[in-house]
Amino acid sequence: MTITTTGFSHLRLTVRDLAVSRRFYDTLFGWDVAVQVPADADAATRERLWFVFDGVIYSTPGGLLGLRPVAAGDDGFSEDRVGLDHLCFAVPGRADLDAAVEVLDSLGAPHGEVKDIGSMLLLEFRDPDGIALELSAPKG
Incomplete structure (x- = not known):
């Protein structure tokens, strides 16, 4: 038995520098931000948005695309x-x-x-x- 899919739900890319990557993706595509942790978020908000991993999740025409800033600077x-x-x-x-x-x-x-x-x-x-x-x- 195979699993029937209807498309992609989301994709996350690991990046080195979130600010640099955001400038690139914002300038090139201009996608709306679906989810990000506010800079002034309290502990409860950060816990609720754990899945953002201090990055950003964009809403694209095909689903969600996230940027996760955890790569080493020399990677x-x-x-x-x-x-x-x-x-x-x-x-x-x-x-x-x-x-x-x-x-x-x-x-x-x-x-x-x-x-x-x-x-x-x-x-x-x-x-x-x-x-x-x-x-x-x-x-x-």
Whole structure:
């Protein structure tokens, strides 16, 4: 028997510096914050929001995406280790990929060129921790 799923509920990325990562994700995507621990939170609030891990959880069109600031400052992402290879977000079309290139350039974020891979268009880039990310758009 298999388990029927209806999509992803949430994903959390481990980051080194929450402020740096937030600037990147806020500037690039502008997602609404679903949950974060207020800076002036009391002990009861911190206990109730334990699952945020002093990070932030965004509400995205496909579910929730969290940033958890627990990585050591000298740690780095590698898609060649067990775990995440990359994460790809869908965008409506080619114009969105071209606009993303401009935003990535303004952030100084490394990225490739928009590629036609046959079935779709793809833009590869990295976040401040070097996590491999992509944007994909349908052709046409």
